[in-house]
Amino acid sequence: MPRPPASGASGRRSATDASLRQRVAALEAELGYRSQETQRRFRNMLGMIRAIIRQTGEDVATLEDYRAQIEGRIGSFTRVQSLLLADYEGGMDLFTLVADEVLLAGLGGGAIECHGESAQLSAAAASLFALLMHELVHLVASDPMVTSDYPLATISREISDREKGRFLCIHWQQRGRDRSEEPSRISFGWIEDSLVYELGAVIERQQRKEGLCRSYAIPLETALISAC
Template structure:
């Protein structure tokens, strides 16, 4: 491989000498740079990287000593090799002065070509080796920096990973363990103890104690895992339940991997346990919600079917209006219940929703406390209120501007009493027969809610009194025992 050429600067004010130096040094195969004065030499040095300077001591304007002193003052050239050529006999004092100025050697005139070539070759090679060492040193430093950065990055990632693992362990969601298959020794980390609800100071980790914490229905999972590893399985994953010493049941997912020796025999099993109780509970809530939505949808359809089947009218338009009004009432209470996640509805909200289609101004007076109704009670009572409002708007006090309606309610001993009193409307006559509205109102309040509905068809206006238990008495409950009015009540209400 050809080595890199270096630059050799030849400085002399006599062209003949410069030509002679070129001839002598041409065989070295290096780059020869010519300067005919000290100032020209300085210009070359500032533009070119020079390995060796061959300079004549005796030059006009700027001699070799002065040039050497100026070169050495520059930080870049403090180590550049300079060889003086002198045509006169120099004394020891002159030599010392030259060395002080930075010369590394003297060559007397007449120049012996072999000697000059040998000196230049030595310093050129020294320069080349020095540059090579500097290059290798830079490369080594770059590799060290790169390796250091890589190690720092790996350390940071490892630290970050350990922090995430510590956070998961601290949250009690994950734990790790190790089981020596040969000696039977177990090792649990802090997270594993936390998941099982025990402590290292009081709990000895061994197969018997671990099995005692497993849910009785999931003990076979441990036996199955052991059997699978004995048959050559290398990895195993399963869900299982544990029963903590305080009785709390937790769901977990366990992942285990086996380490084998050269003969393929299992020597160690390591694994991770993750507490998935919250996920399981969320799945159970979702399934329950799906069943509840299905149940409520069926109830709503059953109520709508009853409305369609039992509604009577002489004209198709009247029939459609009646059905739409009752379905809309059912839809409104359904919206209210949905906004409360089917926890219940306020009585005043039901009344406000039924009043919304009418512009009645000060014709209606409402008075009563805040009452929270169970979902089934709210649905049934909403339909009953719809019938009362519809009847009043068609035939009663709300059919004229002079009519007035007062709705009052109170609660005593879990019994809601609602009073509906109309006045100032058309003359009222007791109906000869009960229409769908009256029949459905009586059926919903008395049969479905276990309450009472009383009608007083006074000439000055209808007076209706509804008594509704806020907690439905069950058929199997003893005296004083009430149901909370959940889905079962809603199912009865839909009948």
């Protein structure tokens, strides 16, 4: 007759089986989360792409302008989405978004001067700031009154303690211009509205002699990946 397994071996096997079941359950939960998160992000992506198409149609007057605008906007948005979908727990570096847009606009190094430590934006913040940086850099690159002296604009970030909590504050200042009038068309007001609605941002808008100035204050819990 075969000998029964020793009680010690049986206990170890039971413990191993329990550990495997826990790992399988954890993997199933993770896969379920990723599936739900993928569906949610795709819904958000489709909603934003529809908004881009609708807004671009309102912002331009010719088919050629429409094609150029929509290619740039959707390109900026989808590049970020592809990176975010590849890393569910990660975010996007703020200054990387700026550098990518500077490169795509054909501007040289140093065109946009960055100050402060960079910020790892949450997925929601990165999606909107990718579009916003595209618009701001494009505004600088296409401004006929801009000078050839770099930097053409500066962007800085800081953490600020306010009455309602801690905020990520991002400041943009266009440079090299010599007029105080607002540009004839600001085509990214809808993106700023989305920052307010989706992230709880507080926006200060100014037009200085040097050019367009914007300050965006976003609650840390919606702005940064480390605070989510």
